[in-house]
Amino acid sequence: MPELSERKKQILANVIDLYIKTGEPVGSKGLIAATGMTCSSATVRNEMNELDSLGFLEQPHTSAGRIPSQKGYRYYVDNLMQDKSVDDLTKRLIDAGISSAVGDPEKLITRSRELLADLTKCACVSTAPVGDATLIRKIELVPVGAHTAMMVLLTSNGILKSRLCRLDSEMSVDVLEKFYNIVQNFFIGRPAGEISPASIQTIAASVDCDYFTILPLMAAVSELAGSTNDSRLILGGSSNLLSLKDYGDRAISLLEFLNKKEPLNDVINSSNGLLDVRIGTENRYKQLEDSSVIVSKYSVNGDNTGTISIIGPTRMDYETIIPSVRYLSDLVGKLITQALEE
Amino acid sequence: MPELSERKKQILANVIDLYIKTGEPVGSKGLIAATGMTCSSATVRNEMNELDSLGFLEQPHTSAGRIPSQKGYRYYVDNLMQDKSVDDLTKRLIDAGISSAVGDPEKLITRSRELLADLTKCACVSTAPVGDATLIRKIELVPVGAHTAMMVLLTSNGILKSRLCRLDSEMSVDVLEKFYNIVQNFFIGRPAGEISPASIQTIAASVDCDYFTILPLMAAVSELAGSTNDSRLILGGSSNLLSLKDYGDRAISLLEFLNKKEPLNDVINSSNGLLDVRIGTENRYKQLEDSSVIVSKYSVNGDNTGTISIIGPTRMDYETIIPSVRYLSDLVGKLITQALEE
DNA sequence: TTTAGCACTCTGATTAGTAGAGTGCTAATC
DNA sequence: GATTAGCACTCTACTAATCAGAGTGCTAAA
Numbered sequence: 189m190p191e192l193s194e195r196k197k198q199i200l201a202n203v204i205d206l207y208i209k210t211g212e213p214v215g216s217k218g219l220i221a222a223t224g225m226t227c228s229s230a231t232v233r234n235e236m237n238e239l240d241s242l243g244f245l246e247q248p249h250t251s252a253g254r255i256p257s258q259k260g261y262r263y264y265v266d267n268l269m270q271d272k273s274v275d276d277l278t279k280r281l282i283d284a285g286i287s288s289a290v291g292d293p294e295k296l297i298t299r300s301r302e303l304l305a306d307l308t309k310c311a312c313v314s315t316a317p318v319g320d321a322t323l324i325r326k327i328e329l330v331p332v333g334a335h336t337a338m339m340v341l342l343t344s345n346g347i348l349k350s351r352l353c354r355l356d357s358e359m360s361v362d363v364l365e366k367f368y369n370i371v372q373n374f375f376i377g378r379p380a381g382e383i384s385p386a387s388i389q390t391i392a393a394s395v396d397c398d399y400f401t402i403l404p405l406m407a408a409v410s411e412l413a414g415s416t417n418d419s420r421l422i423l424g425g426s427s428n429l430l431s432l433k434d435y436g437d438r439a440i441s442l443l444e445f446l447n448k449k450e451p452l453n454d455v456i457n458s459s460n461g462l463l464d465v466r467i468g469t470e471n472r473y474k475q476l477e478d479s480s481v482i483v484s485k486y487s488v489n490g491d492n493t494g495t496i497s498i499i500g501p502t503r504m505d506y507e508t509i510i511p512s513v514r515y516l517s518d519l520v521g522k523l524i525t526q527a528l529e530e
Numbered sequence: 531m532p533e534l535s536e537r538k539k540q541i542l543a544n545v546i547d548l549y550i551k552t553g554e555p556v557g558s559k560g561l562i563a564a565t566g567m568t569c570s571s572a573t574v575r576n577e578m579n580e581l582d583s584l585g586f587l588e589q590p591h592t593s594a595g596r597i598p599s600q601k602g603y604r605y606y607v608d609n610l611m612q613d614k615s616v617d618d619l620t621k622r623l624i625d626a627g628i629s630s631a632v633g634d635p636e637k638l639i640t641r642s643r644e645l646l647a648d649l650t651k652c653a654c655v656s657t658a659p660v661g662d663a664t665l666i667r668k669i670e671l672v673p674v675g676a677h678t679a680m681m682v683l684l685t686s687n688g689i690l691k692s693r694l695c696r697l698d699s700e701m702s703v704d705v706l707e708k709f710y711n712i713v714q715n716f717f718i719g720r721p722a723g724e725i726s727p728a729s730i731q732t733i734a735a736s737v738d739c740d741y742f743t744i745l746p747l748m749a750a751v752s753e754l755a756g757s758t759n760d761s762r763l764i765l766g767g768s769s770n771l772l773s774l775k776d777y778g779d780r781a782i783s784l785l786e787f788l789n790k791k792e793p794l795n796d797v798i799n800s801s802n803g804l805l806d807v808r809i810g811t812e813n814r815y816k817q818l819e820d821s822s823v824i825v826s827k828y829s830v831n832g833d834n835t836g837t838i839s840i841i842g843p844t845r846m847d848y849e850t851i852i853p854s855v856r857y858l859s860d861l862v863g864k865l866i867t868q869a870l871e872e
Numbered sequence: 873t874t875t876a877g878c879a880c881t882c883t884g885a886t887t888a889g890t891a892g893a894g895t896g897c898t899a900a901t902c
Numbered sequence: 903g904a905t906t907a908g909c910a911c912t913c914t915a916c917t918a919a920t921c922a923g924a925g926t927g928c929t930a931a932a
Contacts, residue, residue, distance in 0.1 A: 213894090215893070215894050215895085216894075216895085217893085217894080218893095218894095227905075227906090228905070228906050228907080229894095229906090230896095230905070230906050230907070230908095231904085231905060231906070233894090233895070233896075234896090234904095234905085236895095237895085237896075247894095247895085248914095249912085249913055249914070250894085250895070250896095250911090250912050250913055250914095251892095251893065251894050251895060251911085251912050251913040251914070252893080252894070252895090252913075252914075253893085253894065253895095291694050291695070291696055292693055292694045293694065294692075295693075325672075325674065326672045326673075326680075328670055328672060328682070330667070330668045330670060330682075330684050331668075332667065332684070332688065332870060333870060333871055336869065336870065336871075338668075338684055338688070338690060340670070340672075340682055340690070340692075342672050342674070342680055346674065346680070346694060348680060348682070348692050350636075350690050351634055351637075352633055352634045352635065352688060352869055353633070354633055354869070427782075427785045427786050427789050430772075430781075430782040430785060430786070431782055431786075439772075440769070440772040440773055443769045443772060444769050444772070444773075447769050527678065527694055527696070528674060528675060528678070529675055529678075555925090557924070557925050557926085558925075558926080559924085559925080560924095560925095569874075569875090570874070570875050570876080571875090571925095572874075572875050572876070572877095572927095573873090573874060573875070575925085575926070575927075576874090576927090578926095579926085579927075589925095589926085590883095591881085591882055591883070592880090592881050592882055592883095592925085592926070592927095593880085593881050593882040593883070593923095593924065593925050593926060594882075594883075594924080594925065594926090595924085595925065595926095
């Protein structure tokens, strides 16, 4: 990355700030008017020209102002942006917004997602905490009818999974007792990831109990345990993106893209580090080429990690959004850890 | 409602069918070309003119073809549309689509919503079954830490609600036992709607137990019981509406409208009868003036009702969508009832 | 009652013209 | 050598004008 003169840096930063604010290409005169710089427009023009050849700015067409290129945004985020901490008002908004959900992990995540989408006017994606360290805390079988029961599985992350299951034979006290025995001996306290359809079969065969009676229950355990590792990816606030002029018609295909689980999951999961900012084509998907994605990880109990992410136009207000996302995701991690504390 | 001649009825039906198919205003020549009617275009013009003065058709402008008015759609849905049953392919698609979720109420509703949104290319809204007859089936307190526990409440509809709760004192065996006693005596088998913050207080005061220890638990029960009656309104497939030319720019404000819980809830709940079709301004909301809403109720155990609804442009394919919605919602009702059967 | 013929109307697409914003270059100035 | 004023040039966004086409309503004949 070439070293830029102080003035170039300042001009680049100003152009980006102004463009983020107005959405219009920034011209030399307009830049001076908006920032009160002391040099003349011709000087700015010369500098902008060089920033253009260096690839930090680009022109929509010959006689328009400049807009930041992807490289420009990257340089801005890495070097120019003032990495201020979250401002006081936002902090209070966040604290107040999630206060009603502090004790409950699921609610907390939901509220945070909604809140952040509102604050940033972007789409927001949340995932529940998952990890190898997810232990099975409790499995409960709640009878619903003579042949049916709701199976409820609680993990060490406070994530609850449930599923109705049906037995061929009657759900007798005897069956229940045997089931709870197996649960106690083989499942409680074990990592959810260890439970596979194969291991289930072995266990079902090894216990002193009718194989075909207990098998549907074991299968249900296996399914629930498996599903603890799907990360409960949920998208919110996507309609915020619709009214942005940045996207125009392309908002439609963007929304259709975001509504598909698999690619979105891939986008979120391919992030590095605690807080990852990916600009434009740094996201591998064509549909995100004029969007930026900010993924922030939070950790629960030091082991399991979930994410809170923002998806919006490359022309998003990085300077305020990044601190907000970081603050909120830290908070979520801490609060969930605390809620689950002994 | 004035009685129309057979030919007028036929022309009206044909115009609407064609307009639904093409989205373009229908002219006299085009109508004859598309339907193979035997009279001349001049005759059709005369008839259309009368249908126009009667209010069943309207012209976007003087020299364009006709499009159905709201009154026209209403007459079509009530009198002209062939109320065929769902076609074979659709039936198979639906059956196959939900087969993996048959035994589990929550999954079943989710799959149905997604499926119907795909089939109809419209937005689809589902609600879980609720009603005065919703009984509390089970309340379970799953310890998570020394001071915290996950409370799980299961209703007779198979709907599961959960919430983490925190005690000031330790969650001793003694406390748990007393709690389960209260649950058994006061809650199990009772309608969820009966439980109010006031009744909770009375109960907490009346039992032989430390009031301040048991109160947080009682409060949690009250909250969960109260939330069983929120209908879990969920919207899916709304991005389908974006690419429809019917809406143009207005798609944005429509989506923003649909993403708000309260008005959407109102729209769904203000429906009458088992299957309600509301066209354009028959919906009380300005934002729905060029949309139609189809609300179909399903019932579980004969008492509790949920809904599956379609929201799309007034120019939707009523003839195939209505039977699909009806078929699917009946199926959902039956399957949930069956899953919960003794 | 139906139909052929025709004048009329309105839209939507295309073209031409214009004002304005912004640039890059040159030459003068600090 | 860096900065700046001046200017010719370019490109867009907007407006107005034109025109073909689709469709109508009306009249008069069948």
